[in-house]
Amino acid sequence: MDKKLSTEPYKGTRDFYPEDMAVERYIFDTWAKVAESFGFERYDASILEPSELYRSKGAENEELVNEQTYTFVDRGEREVTLRPEMTPTVARMVAGKRRELSFPVRWYSIPNLFRYERPQRGRLREHWQLNCDMFGVDDVASDIEMIALGYRILLAFGASPKMFEIRVNDRTWLKLQLSDYGLSEEQMKAMLTLIDKRDKIDDFDEEAEKIAGKKVSLDFTTPNPEHRLMQVIEGLKALGIENVVISPSTVRGFSYYTGTIFEFFDTASENNRSLLGGGRYDNLTALFGGDPVSGVGFGMGDVTMRDFLETHSLLTKDVKTTAPTLAILPLDATHNLAAEVLAEEFRSAGVRTAVDLSDRKVGKKLSAASDAGVAYVIVLGEDEAASRSYALKNLGTGDETKGSAEELAKHIAR
């Protein structure tokens, strides 16, 4: 006989049972609410993109596409990829409407993204990510606004500023220093990668010398006061954001960042990871031709967000509750239809109402409603059906209120 199918979801993906989905929705809703409070507009696109969108940035991307994405050939011999990130997609969309958009453009999206790699804590094969970008503004205020948006999002989840640290850096600062050494483009990349690992490396100077072919001396303390990075920090301070540190080793792997770079890091030792990462890019739409469009953006993932909320006990019980407000309990199956009719009255009055259609005894129905977190119940039998007067029981207090459906709906709404 056939082998039984596994009930496990595909490797690195998640099932969202109702209690998980409640948390997921809470995260998405909070993201969306805060982004929109900053005037960001929502967009989305297909999860499928032509593979060339990710390949076209050079040999390193070739490797990335081949080894770390879901890429396949469709029936029309087109090579397609499940989107591993949103930035190329949004760049394509902005480039496509460049002449009709009125800049600055503030857009956000909550796409699901795929990467083919070994799952581990905080990183799965499918995750959802809040992506926020502002296009068409060069002024430092745009960098500051984006970081402030990330900050407000975390606070909207109930986080306090000491739960996370905002690490900022600027690639121009590092590149300015490195420009003295006459490095090739390749050496520059290797050097940035090395700087990113600086905290994990025993002898940074030695490794740097290997790459540059000469002694390298870099200042990792503070740029001069006129530098944009210092303006970012000052600006954040003006917005009341103080948990900011200069982090010279924050480079981020992505080659398209050209200026300000930032990362939000969880300060809890057991969840020592990045919650949000982003930065400024000069010309993201270069691939598509036309005038350059600069911008600044960030992404933050649902997996790390959830880890953060759990680590800091920020998920309250009502976040996880999905029960209806009211449950109507027919005494027996002969009253099921009458219960459905009654439920319609409550629903049209705006009360989330479910009917218990099980054939359990009414006592069990009460227990089930209570366990599920239902706030009110109405037992429906002969008497109620005849009189059209019902007893509304508050499961929290045990109080009963009698009246018509209309009166009781009002009572619940209060």
Next chain:
RNA sequence: GCGGCUAUGGUGUAACGGUUAACACUGAGGUUUGUGGAGCCUUCGAUCUGGGUUCGAUUCCCAGUAGCCGCCCCA
């Protein structure tokens, strides 16, 4: 791609190499024919797969598979 750890009912755990694999929770039902949360009772339900060692393996060994955790990489 590399390394470490783990694998027993749906969940969480237990079982010196030796009878019928135990306990709790959960599910179903009863106690209770119109009012719950407790108690008591009944009941469904498991040793990842394949080899090996042994009189005998849930237990020891090997391989596979899966999961978790690191590393690499990071979108």
